[in-house]
Amino acid sequence: MTAELVRGQNHPLTQTRLEVRVSAGTPIVAAATLSDDRDRVRGAEWVAHPGAPVLPGVEVSRQAAARHRLALDLDALPDAAHRLHVVLALPVGTGGPARFGAAAAPFAAVTAPDGTPVADYTVTGLDTESALIALEFYRRQGTWKVRAVGQGYTGGLADLLADQGLTEAHRLAAAIHEAVARGLALSVPAPPPRPAHHDRSGQAGTPAGAAAHGGGAGTPAALPEGPTGTPAATHDAAPPYTAHEPAPAPGGRAPRPGMPSAGTSASRPVPPAGGPVDYQHPRRRPAAPPSSPPPAPEPPPGRPAPPVAGDAPGWSMEERLYNQVWGMFEDLARTTAAYRSAVQFADTRLEKELDQILSDPRSRIGGQGDAAREAARARHGELVDRARAVLDRDLAQLTAESDVVEPALPPAYARWDSPVWHGYRVPQESPQAIRLGDLHLPESGTLRIPFLMRLPLERGLWIDSGRTGSSAGPAGDAGERRQAALETAVGLAARLLAAHPPGECGVQVIDPAASGARALAPLVDSGVLAVPPARGAAGVTDVLARLTERVDLVQMAVRGGAADALPPGLDTSRQLLIVNDFPYGFDDRAVTRLRYLADEGPGVGVHLLMVADREDAAAYGPLLDPLWRSLLRLTPVPDDHLADPWVGHAWTYEPCRVPPGSQVLRQVLGRVAAARRPWVP
Known part of the structure; x- marks a missing residue:
């Protein structure tokens, strides 16, 4: 006791x-x-x-x-x-x-x-x-x-x-x-150093720092960071937004100090005399780490070191894996930036050489001009092929590392199809992060990097049920899009519940039109919800009033130094509020309360998970723009709407979906519900 x-x-x-x-x-x-x-x-x-x-x-x-x-x-x-x-x-x-x-x-x-x-x-x-x-x-x-x-x-x-x-x-x-x-004591959110035998530095002479622009619906924003650059969503007509994570590592911490803008000459690393260009970011080379894993065996001459799960510094295996995942994210961003910059350099040089050929009247026509153009194109192809070979080498090493790391991830970091869920037990301590999905780039092929978000969440989440512009999911039927979005939200809620010890995290649901009954069935049937989903305008008002009161009371108690004076019946565990079909069932007062919870709730343990189509709330105009910007936008289908603050890549986000026909979600929620029963008053 x-x-x-x-x-x-x-x-x-x-x-x-x-x-x-x-x-x-x-x-x-x-x-x-x-x-x-x-x-x-x-x-x-x-x-x-x-x-x-x-x-x-x-x-x-x-x-x-x-x-x-x-x-x-x-x-x-x-x-x-x-x-x-x-x-x-x-x-x-x-x-x-x-x-x-x-x-x-x-x-x-x-x-x-x-x-x-x-x-x-x-x-x-x-x-x-x-x-x-x-x-x-x-x-x-x-x-x-x-x-x-x-x-x-x-x-x-x-x-x-x-x-x-x-x-x-x-x-x-x-x-x-x-x-x-001076680095003798490293801050946990700082990026960990990569072991020397796992350094994936590029080769001499390969230009780096290519300009990258975001895709998707809007201009990429300056995004919140994990240990090294957690991506965040961009929104239509939304100004750049920087969040602080965890308290975002979680939201804020801005992009790295001293990091030049992508595409400028300052972003190109200068090779040391007689040595190769080191594309590794300086923040990846801090002083002595707090704790290092056992050194991996030396590889045979001429071969890369075999990947090892948990080879990053950290105080526990979980922290080592977390740091290793973000190291892989950095390495993929770096090697892709080097490849894109090399291709850009080759394209620019080819255009310059062709212009010079055309500017010389003697080489505009005839065999001499044709030969010069062919030689220029050959040099261009050689540069691109060399850059692609370096990229393929790095991708192969990252893929081999991913194949080793993915099976070793704990449940909070693992995909739903991972065997680790079959042996799931309710934890006694909260993890430092959860997996929101996967990230990849067009050049990375099948390689996927886990998208980990620090806990506790310092930003609300928004599952966009509108048109995403992606061809990977339902685009025409609004009902299918909303069903897929709510299923994604249920999966994230289940993951949060499974990641916390009994009684430390609860879920409440607002479903005004009862349109999400099928997707919400795993939460309802398992018994992890303390109260049934709220229906209608009255249900919306009741849930928002209770949570707003909870936020007010906890804030006043903390600020007044009277945490022991909270009402005995007040549930002080973390709460995740799922809002489906916003703004249906919301009047002006309810919208105001929702905005208040989005702004003030995370600091006292109330977190927002919205399933909404922004166009449905267009009638509110700019009134809701701060709400959308405060939330991390996710999608139920792959969509390239995330950008990193390091080199500005547009990353494609893929949600963690439960495999069709799998019962893993219900099994995990059943164990969570069984562990919660002794904690329910």
């Missing part, structure tokens, strides 16, 4: 080997300080931090991250140490929030090494503080206890350390922030 602590409350410990698992809505620095019987830190050697992460009996993370695991062995602490404080701080100069009041409340859980929960504490009531003491472990009459502290410091780490009696507090605080800033 977990002890849910409030500020000032303590809890006795029956064991001394423990873990402290910390999570926050933004990358933070985790540290630990030891103090003596007078509650004073004797020196810098009694502080564990990213630059010096190991002390006797305590080890902290080597990076700034949204999640941390601190290992404690209280019996191994120095004899003079009577207290241990778990310290959290916001990193300086990383572009993140400057105060804890602008981010989600930090959460700290004390567990046994095997994950058995002992106690947890949510640090509420923070505002301008940038550093805090979350927990205190102290020895009283030979017994160790843990106390929820929650003491914040507006002056940051320096004030916190000085308050604990450390004479060199300001110097040590500066050293900690400097260690984080």
